[in-house]
Amino acid sequence: MTGPTAEQAIARAHHEEWARLVAGLARRFGDLDLAEDAAAEAYVAAVERWPRDGVPPNPGAWLTTTATRKAIDRLRRESHRDGKHQAAQMLSDDTPVEPTGPVEDERLRLVFICCHPALAIEARVALTLRLLGGLTVAEIAHAFLVPETTMARRITRAKAKIKAAHVPYRMPSATDIPERLAGVLAVIYLIFNEGYLATAGDDPLRADLTDEAIRLGRLLRTLLPDEGEVTGLLALMLLSDARRTARVSHAGELVTLDEQDRGAWDQTLISEGHALVRERIAAVAAGGEPPGRYQLLAAINAVHTDAPSARDIDWSQIVALYDRLIGVDPSPIVRLNRAIAVAELDGPDMSLAEIERLHETLDGYHAYHAARADLLRRVGRSDESRTAYDRAIQLAGNPAERAYLARRRDQLAW
Template identity: 50%
Template sequence: MTDLAALYRVEFGRALATVARLVGDIGLAEDAVQEAFADALRSWPERGTPRNPGAWITTVARNRALDRLRRESAREGKESDAVLLAPPVEEPEMTPVADDQLRMIFTCCHPALAPESRVALTLRLVCGLRTAEIARAFLQPEHTVANRLTRAKAKIRQANIPLRVPPAHLLPERTPAVLACIYLVFAEGYFATDGPEAVRDELCDEAIRLGRLLVALLPDEPEAAALLALMLLDDSRRAQRRTPSGELVPLEEQDRSAWNRAAIREGLQYLVSAAERGRGPYLAQARIAGAHAVAPSWEATDWAAVVDAYDELATWSRSPAVLVNRALAVGFRDGFAAGLAALDEVADHPRLAGSNQVTATRADLLRRAGRTAEAEIAYRAAVAGAANEQARAFLQRRLDEVITGR
């Protein structure tokens, strides 16, 4: 029997993007895809899983949307819509058009939408993340994100925002938001905020696919190349981030000989290309990923280059998460006491109030500094605050090591 929860994560965004393109209504498409998954939950245990589960979901969702249009056909102007969209009787199962999700991302990033709504809408409609997952990714209350999503979808409907990639002269104003959306898709896959798995492979793969599409669409945009470089360099380590049983493996303990060298080579090529044409936040992050990718060992990591790249990144973004990661890098460059001091400078930032990042980073720095009693307290708090099961298990292992080593 197919794991419907896993299928939902993989296929929700693809099905929604395809159905929305066909019916021209995001809300109708979203409802139809939800109904298709409900149909699968009811019928597959009895009838068995179809040969192509994703295409089945898309086809059923499309038919549900068409049924809705037909029921509304009595309203003026709806009859022709229903007739035009009606499929032939013998039509085979549908598969999504290749760039439907890129089209959906550009729609979600329309300038008429509030900036804070664009990424949330993309994570919901393109990636199928639930509202609670998006709220954790944004470090915001769930009801705040739910209201934001509702307003954004209403805005798309009321303003008649088209479901398309915009013409060339409108691409520059939309590109920064699209880059941010694609990167957050990758980040949610690479560091899952919730659930049983530490990594969501389908989101990593989808983000890289979208990144390639964007580079093809915008070959002269250095930050598009830098983003793809960043994702490829990070992704080269993906297989080594987990044991066969799914447990997290920290970067310093990974088998570097098993990293994906083809992805590293390609990522470095995009990094060089981007660096020759400009600067930006994704280039700074790609430099960090590149420093780790080329280091022959953890001990040989060029921490001065890493901190320098974080300093550059901080000129583009004052995200507190960036400053927390910088503090850890400072600890390896200048000593763990210096890292803790740098962490103290950002620890009380209001945007980190609902995050476990500061607590886990403090625990790590305290452990490395040999302050085991304080590290034990910090690790206990970090374990209690971890939402992801594998992250919690990793922190628990570190806590056990601290206790055993005392």
């Protein structure tokens, strides 16, 4: 049996090693730009050398050594950075740096470092998605519903602010964790969402990202077992990821929740997710803090995954949970999802009226136009539905989602 080609090995190494590589370089050299650039240069070197010389036995170690050398070479060329040059020389023997503090995982430490309170929450999330998730600026901009140029400036300013503030590249202390937790949770969830339904590229799902987000979620729960939102986020990701194999058809088309084969869902993940949701319900009932955003989203997913079939879903309970969620997070996307649930409970007319009120805010969001197209189809307004489907297809970056939307559009009566 032949091994992977050089191209396949490089792609796999990028998926598996990018975050660890950037995190290690950032800790070693104390410079986010240098870490990212040196990691990128190491992958360029792999593209040039692995097809010619063969894939190394340990691709991760090869990339780490190459990236470290690239970083040191760059520092040597920049004579005005003598202090960092000396630091790089001291670390060039690859002597491991002993971990200290409450967070021992390299990648999770990077998340906490980038989620420094000196940065605005949007900047914390965007920067970590770039460095840890390896997402492009375009992918991150899509997640935030902002132009790509705006996101590029945001990330650049965040790096500059960290450098100017001399933020230490150390593991956070126990007292640092609570003030950074909101940003860390947001980062992990956005990494998960990019894997759950990729915004661009040929692969509709990116299991490497969903797996990494769940891994980080498990580590975070070990670190903070009594933090309700940490447990809620892990439950939410498990219940969502349990449906992975049923979400794309053999033809490469997205399969919506109501059409999925529930027998293909991962029952082990569902059982674990349900247990975590029940744990949080019991904690709240015993006088704990009211549920936050991730706990409520997990509860909504628990209702979906508890029903034996789509027609058995308790939509009244889901709408009630969305009502509570709006009290915590009154964002347009939450209101959109609530309106979609209302359509199942009270019919498409009432839901359509709610969705129309979100037009100005969500006009650049493909899911808004997809939901509106479906509701217009259900009330018999085919021409308007077709226009909405066209707009959704234009905005959607995921190939499986575009295929699904195109089929639904083409089924409309003329």
